[in-house]
Amino acid sequence: MSSLAAILIVLASVAGMEFVAWASHKYIMHGFGWAWHRDHHEPHDRLLEKNDLYAVFGAGISIAMFAVGSPLVMANRAWEPGTWIGLGVLVYGIIYTLIHDGLVHQRYFRWVPKRGYAKRLVQAHKLHHATIGKEGGVSFGFVVARNPAVLKRELRAQRAKGIAVLRDAVEER
Structure with a gap:
């Protein structure tokens, strides 16, 4: 595989992970996986959260892709793009x-x-955290951020429809 192809696979994997993160945040973390994600939305003074288990799961995906791409692990069945996908993840x-x-x-630095x-x-x-509970909400991605003014309008519309319960501070932002 050429170096250019490997770099493109890594970049495509990084970009694709934002979609995977958005979808898993919206439909898993705020759905059936809320038990792990809830403490991330509640004040606490612990170093770790149950929500951090999602990062462990993501690391497992990366490790699995490295293994799929490794001739040491897969012998004659290694799939080289797996290494580069694992690196992108x-x-x-x-x-x-x-x-x-x-x-x-x-959590790591103050700026x-x-x-x-x-x-x-x-x-x-912060607008994502403006709702109480798992229902409703905006901004489920982690790297791509939409215009905060648009997000505020969406939150107000969700509240008006009874979809989301907002924290008081949203109105002041």
Whole structure:
């Protein structure tokens, strides 16, 4: 496999993981997987959350893809793109950890962006946390952030339809 093909597979995997993360956040974490995700939406002073189990699951996917691409593990049946997909999933996991856990939730460092895309990411995810419970909500992605003004309108529309229960602070934002 050429170096260019490997790089393109890694980049496509990173980009594809944002869709996978969005869909799993919206339909699994805010659906049947709410038991693991709930504590992420509730105040606490613990270092770890049950929600962190989703990161362990993502790491397992990356490791499995590395194994599929490894001739040491798969002998004569190795599928080389698996290595590069595994690397893309790993890169996305690092980006997720730095942006979501680090920047947005400030679990690893303290920095509040004042402008630009970093500020938009923080605002969009704060609006995601503006609902109480698993119903409704906006901004389920982790790296792609839509306009916060549009997200606020969507939240208000959800509240008006009885889909979402909003925290009081949303009206002040």
